Amino acid sequence: NAGVTQTPKFRVLKTGQSMTLLCAQDMNHEYMYWYRQDPGMGLRLIHYSVGEGTTAKGEVPDGYNVSRLKKQNFLLGLESAAPSQTSVYFCASSPVNEKLFFGSGTQLSVL
């Protein structure tokens, strides 16, 4: 039982490069979330989805795009990476917008 899987676990980008983070869950959860965590900032919600085909902005959506084409996958895209996007990214899913099941995180560095 994999739960929530994030790929990649680590990535280094140069400013201006693009990349996509993949979050996959095998629990048939409706809700999925992308958070970023910076030192002293707690987790901040980037985007979230309340079901297949739907997405919504969170607290800090600028510079990111998301897609939820399949219920089990939630993709986070950075079109033109900036050093301010250096962070740890966590994906989570939830069956009914309650208890969160987290992936193990992605450490992203933008140089």
Next chain:
Amino acid sequence: RKEVEQDPGPFNVPEGATVAFNCTYSNSASQSFFWYRQDCRKEPKLLMSVYSSGNEDGRFTAQLNRASQYISLLIRDSKLSDSATYLCVVNSNTGKLIFGQGTTLQVKP
């Protein structure tokens, strides 16, 4: 003003002490509340949900005060293993789950 606010601490307490954290939220329509624990920047793990009537799980007690819009977490008889960051999470009525910035607890021998 942030939607969910916590005192970041750190709270430094001796083993056996009782410690309490508060978390305030701004959206009066918020429907459910949780406390998570996070160790060393690993993924957060659910500690307990917070119910209107208050709830207890061993040494941990969570309470909700809707009138004043805050939740609290009380830890009795602190153990070294309780050292971690405690995050409150508030569920808005729009599907968002918002975290506070976390409160760091360090329990010392």
